[in-house]
Amino acid sequence: MNTNDKNIAIVGAGIGGLTLALALLQKGYKVNVYEQAHELKELGAGIQMAPNGTRILRHLGLEEALLQKGAVPAAGKEVRLWNTGQTWPLFDLGADSIRRFGTPYWMVHRGDLHSVLLSAVQALSAGAVHTNHRLVSIAQDASNVTMHFANGEVASAKFLIGADGVHSVVRNQLFDEHKSEFTGIVAWRGLAPMEELDETLKRNVGTNWIGPGGHCITYPVQGGKVLNFVGLVERNDWQKESWTDAGTTEECAADFPGWHPLIHSIIDKLDTPFRWALLKRAPLKRWTSGRVTLLGDACHPTLPFLAQGAIMALEDSIVLARCLETYGEDFAGAFARYEELRIPRTSAIVNGSSANISRFHNPILAEADKAAAYVTREWDPEQVRQRYDWLFEYDAVELAI
Ligand SMILES: Cc1cc2nc3c(=O)[nH]c(=O)nc-3n(C[C@H](O)[C@H](O)[C@H](O)COP(=O)(O)OP(=O)(O)OC[C@H]3O[C@@H](n4cnc5c(N)ncnc54)[C@H](O)[C@@H]3O)c2cc1C
Numbered sequence: 001m002n003t004n005d006k007n008i009a010i011v012g013a014g015i016g017g018l019t020l021a022l023a024l025l026q027k028g029y030k031v032n033v034y035e036q037a038h039e040l041k042e043l044g045a046g047i048q049m050a051p052n053g054t055r056i057l058r059h060l061g062l063e064e065a066l067l068q069k070g071a072v073p074a075a076g077k078e079v080r081l082w083n084t085g086q087t088w089p090l091f092d093l094g095a096d097s098i099r100r101f102g103t104p105y106w107m108v109h110r111g112d113l114h115s116v117l118l119s120a121v122q123a124l125s126a127g128a129v130h131t132n133h134r135l136v137s138i139a140q141d142a143s144n145v146t147m148h149f150a151n152g153e154v155a156s157a158k159f160l161i162g163a164d165g166v167h168s169v170v171r172n173q174l175f176d177e178h179k180s181e182f183t184g185i186v187a188w189r190g191l192a193p194m195e196e197l198d199e200t201l202k203r204n205v206g207t208n209w210i211g212p213g214g215h216c217i218t219y220p221v222q223g224g225k226v227l228n229f230v231g232l233v234e235r236n237d238w239q240k241e242s243w244t245d246a247g248t249t250e251e252c253a254a255d256f257p258g259w260h261p262l263i264h265s266i267i268d269k270l271d272t273p274f275r276w277a278l279l280k281r282a283p284l285k286r287w288t289s290g291r292v293t294l295l296g297d298a299c300h301p302t303l304p305f306l307a308q309g310a311i312m313a314l315e316d317s318i319v320l321a322r323c324l325e326t327y328g329e330d331f332a333g334a335f336a337r338y339e340e341l342r343i344p345r346t347s348a349i350v351n352g353s354s355a356n357i358s359r360f361h362n363p364i365l366a367e368a369d370k371a372a373a374y375v376t377r378e379w380d381p382e383q384v385r386q387r388y389d390w391l392f393e394y395d396a397v398e399l400a401i
Pocket residue numbers: 011012013014015016017034035036037043044045046047110133134135136163164165166167168169189243244295296297298309310311313
């Protein structure tokens with residue numbers, strides 16, 4: 001590949017865009033990342049980083065920086081019943097994760113992950129990320145892709161990767177509308193200072209509180225100083241899909257009537273609860289058109305029921321960077337192989353996440369005596385292995401290209 005062919009544009013400096021930029025810079029490519037935000041801030045709340053994600057972050061050389069920033073190695077996972085708080089210790093995510101998958105399970109703050117990725121990109125190419133560049137349209141010819149931005153600037157590159165998230169402009173320009181369907185579920189998320197919470201919550205475990213018509217996930221982030229809370233509830237009156245819509249703790253609490261006092265004690269201490277409506281979409285059949293392809297939420301937005309959204313963006317990035325390197329000048333071959341490797345897996349995750357809704361929100365959970373049998377059946381160790389091992393075993397770094 002000649003030097004000019006190594007000039008790649010990435011739209012979106014989110015988790016996927018920055019991971020791809022870093023992977024490509026490490027391979028000697030020239031990369032420009034165009035981001036709509038005026039300033040890159042540490043936004044978001046917690047992300048669960050399963051072994052298939054930590055394997056990639058360690059490969060990229062980010063382990064030390066992430067642990068210093070406060071990534072929390074998980075010890076285990078448990079299920080609790082929404083009203084009584086009855087607890088079922090589920091599985092070891094500490095020593096067991098390393099023994100079985102060769103790499104740990106971390107719980108990280110999205111902002112910390114984002115800032116570590118950004119620093120690593122800027123260390124290799126100080127001017128690679130261009131903020132205040134909201135992409136408006138693209139055009140491509142036989143040798144280039146041209147990008148038009150809302151600030152009036154125009155730029156061109158040999159190839160363009162749309163990593164511009166769930167409402168992707170790049171995707172919308174390439175393909176027909178990616179139709180969405182409201183699931184009837186709204187999610188609250190927020191962070192509570194650990195020192196203000198009950199002692200029993202100060203552990204390095206992830207907890208799934210399951211109930212009829214709702215469930216809550218809690219786990220520590222930022223070195224255990226903060227508890228991440230996500231509360232999902234079935235309601236039909238809020239259908240906005242956004243990462244930045246703030247509500248109040250009172251509104252959040254009102255969505256969890258009858259839930260355990262520990263849940264209400266967490267909600268009470270949330271800094272700002274944000275809410276987003278969960279929309280589901282059928283997987284796309286193609287991601288590429290000519291010199292342009294997609295990655296991350298731009299091509300496979302997913303529900304959070306397998307906790308794999310951000311990790312899929314990491315996997316896409318590594319596989320795409322490896323395809324580009326392996327195929328050299330044959331970019332069409334690289335993009336075709338990337339689709340071939342990634343579309344089946346991400347489609348299975350998108351569909352699997354949708355299928356998980358009823359497991360977490362089953363009406364049977366209203367009755368404590370029936371709930372015990374339900375949990376024992378649904379979270380039987382063999383069932384858990386079937387649901388998760390194929391996710392955690394995937395090795396984007398070593399996969400044959
Ligand atoms: C502000 C914010 C907060 C989030 N908080 C959480 C959270 O707490 N927990 C969680 O699990 N997930 C969160 N997510 C989503 C999560 O980061 C993604 O689901 C996942 O990491 C996939 O990454 P991605 O790179 O595909 O998308 P994202 O990480 O969403 O990145 C997309 C990027 O593209 C940029 N962009 C969009 N349109 C354009 C355009 N036209 N031109 C230029 N740039 C554009 C966006 O500003 C964003 O930086 C959040 C996303 C955002 C944007």
